[in-house]
Amino acid sequence: MTAILEQISIFGHGLAAVLFGALAIWLFQRKTQQNSTQIWLISAIALTSFWALTIAVEGSFSPMASFAETLRNSGWLAFMWVLLRTGKGRDEPRTVMYIYAALALILCCQIVIDLMVPLFEGSPRLTGMGVYTSLVLRMIFSVGALVLVHNLYSISAPETRWGIRLPMASLAAIWTFDLNLFTITYLTQEFPTELHAMRGPALACIAPILALASLRNTEWELKLSRSVAFRSLSLVAIGGYLMMMVIIATALQIIGGDYARLAQISFLFGTSVAALLLLPSGKFRSWFKVKLAKNFFQHRYDYRAEWIRFTDTIGRPGDASAPFHERVVKAIADITDSPAGILLMPDEAGCLVLQSRWNWPTIEVPSRACTSRTVSFFEETGHIVEFDALRSNQDDKCDNTAIPEWMKADMQTWAAVPLVHFERLAGIILLARPRINRTLDWEDLDMLRVVGRQVASYLAEARSQETLSEAQRFDEFNRRMAFIMHDIKNLVSQLSLLSRNAKRHADNPEFRKDMISTLQDSADKLNGLLARLSQHNNAKTEEPKAVKIVPLLQSIIDKKRPIHPIEATQLDDLTMVADPVRVDQILGHLIQNAIDASDNGQPISLSAKRRGLSVAIEVHDQGAGMSSEFVRSQLFKPFASSKNGGFGIGAYEARTMAMAMGGRLEVESKEGVGSQFTLILPIAKKLTENPDKETPSMNERAA
Secondary structure, eight states: OHHHHHHHHHHHHHHHHHHHHHHHHHHHHOSSOOOHHHHHHHHHHHHHHHHHHHHHHHOTTSHHHHHHHHHHHHHHHHHHHHHHHTOSSOOOOHHHHHHHHHHHHHHHHHHHHHHHGGGGTTOHHHHHHHHHHHHHHHHHHHHHHHHHHHHHHHTBOTTTTHHHHHHHHHHHHHHHHHHHHHHHHHHHSSOOHHHHHHHHHHHHHHHHHHHHHHHHOOOOOBOOOHHHHHHHHHHHHHHHHHHHHHHHHHHHHHHOGGGHHHHHHHHHHHHHHHHHHHTTOHHHHHHHHHHHHHHHOSSSOOHHHHHHHHHHHHTOOSTTSOOHHHHHHHHHHHHTTOSOEEEEEEOTTSOEEEEEEESOOSOOOOSSOOOTTHHHHHHHHOOOEEHHHHHTTOOTTSOGGGSOHHHHHOTTEEEEEEEEETTEEEEEEEEEOOSSOOOOOHHHHHHHHHHHHHHHHHHHHHHHHHHHHHHHHHHHHHHHHHHHHHHHHHHHHHHHHHHHHHHHHTTOHHHHHHHHHHHHHHHHHHHHHHHHHSTTOOOOOOOOEEEEHHHHHHHHHHHHTTTSOEEEEEEBOOEEEEOHHHHHHHHHHHHHHHHHHSOTTOOEEEEEEEETTEEEEEEEEOSSOOOHHHHHHTTTSTTOOSSTTOOSOHHHHHHHHHHHTTOEEEEEEETTTEEEEEEEEEBOHHHHTOTTSOOOBHHHHHO
16 A cells, blocks of 8 residues: 555656646746746746655655755745735735745745754654654644735735636645645644645646646736735734644643643643733723734725724614714724713804713813814814824924813823814814824824714704704794784684674673673683693694584574674584584684675675585675685685785685595685685585485574
């Protein structure tokens, strides 16, 4: 079995050497302009061919094979480095370069250790330590190389990613195989000859893939992606942490003597406890985020993620969410990792006052939180104040007279962000000092300035909505007052007519009786008007119910007859579905309008008859009448009237109340002839069940 595996290894590595050598020669002889990326690709392929040839000749475990493997890895690492450096459209952060430098250092250490292992043949412990150290370094390199392959593929532009897909897949396959090989060797402490033998045939299968990728000969444009880089660096950090634990634990086992096991357990326990204590710490996370943003990324902020978080915080709905102004403070504080903040807004007099606070109960804010220069200074400049620079007299753009002393006195006050909307100060947000103290750079200032303008527009919109709500409440009050004034005008007209008639009929006992009844009814209506005028009036109108028409209309006629002659031409004994109070108000408006339009002594006729499944109550006068144009376009609009001194409310309110009961109001009018208003209301259900039965009128029953 061993002989067969040895032949497979020799044949497989030999075939891989031939294929990679031929590929290198073909690429070198191509009649194309070769750039640095292609040169390093040819070099890496040639070094791979040399490594495969070395194993086929010397064997997998020879020092020359280990050295050739290091050269192969160096060639491919250099190829990825050049590919990254020559990419367009990005300015990669320096810490990404540190990762390449770290892997290059690991390769150098491999060469040194591989050269030293033969020198330790007389010491089994040193030889074992050297072999295991070399093995661990190869594991670390494989992990780091896979992370860089993933990172390089991910940061490439989507439209050019297909050009490097096959080369990156080939490298991922090479180093994945190596990682499995070295990991199994480390765990079992034995060299898996089967995997070593299959390395050559597996590598031979990769050569055609690289040849196919080389045929494309495309330019590769790389752009650094913040989120992908962060994930990659996280994998590197995790892998490095685990590898560090493995290396130190192995070293303790080799040199620890009788206490090796205790030292290993203590070390692993201590590192685990340290990780559990540091990772959940808010201060550690803040420090890590600052260092990561400063060294690993071109920009401090992931603007898309920050914008999504900002809008989610501002617009979070629901009763459980914080008040709007508190969410405003939190949205800006989250950007700079500030643990607290307050919002100052101008009052009616233009002075800044405390509007809201978030997680900052200790700061003492005076009732007048500004100086005479504060508002004008921030409106003119929009300057973001960094209080550490202000306290050390390093802020030349800030006017010290514009900053109140209470802000500078509190050492937790870190920054002031003005919220300016169309050159007017909508507010100021004071941010507390972050967990990890730092200075604001240009990117912080730009971010806060943009977000401050956005928040200022939100605050201005909220204030506009509040002003509009107040205007709507005043409008409702004015509308209610207009109706009240119209009803008062009607009552005044009734009382005026009543007083004129009293001069002629004061000696008539029946007139005095009707007059007392009319006065009592007018007093009740005035009390009702006062109740409707009150903003605390929450009384609801009654639901429509079955109402006898004749008694209701007769009571209305009796109340109006002392004021003006009213004739009941036809009152059918019907039952309608309505609210009697609203019917009284509607007919009161219609009759009063008819009285105002008629001459003294000219009677008004009132009738009630059936019309299909409805009741029609008609009010007819022989007054001045109205034009068809006025009836069509003006009659039912509020504040439009054909009468001198009229409010133009009666017809509008009458139709509104009729529609609320499921009815309608019809009108027929002709100038110089008169008008007829017809109130249509639903008839009661019992009568609708016998529609063919004739209902006798009050006049017929009297006959």
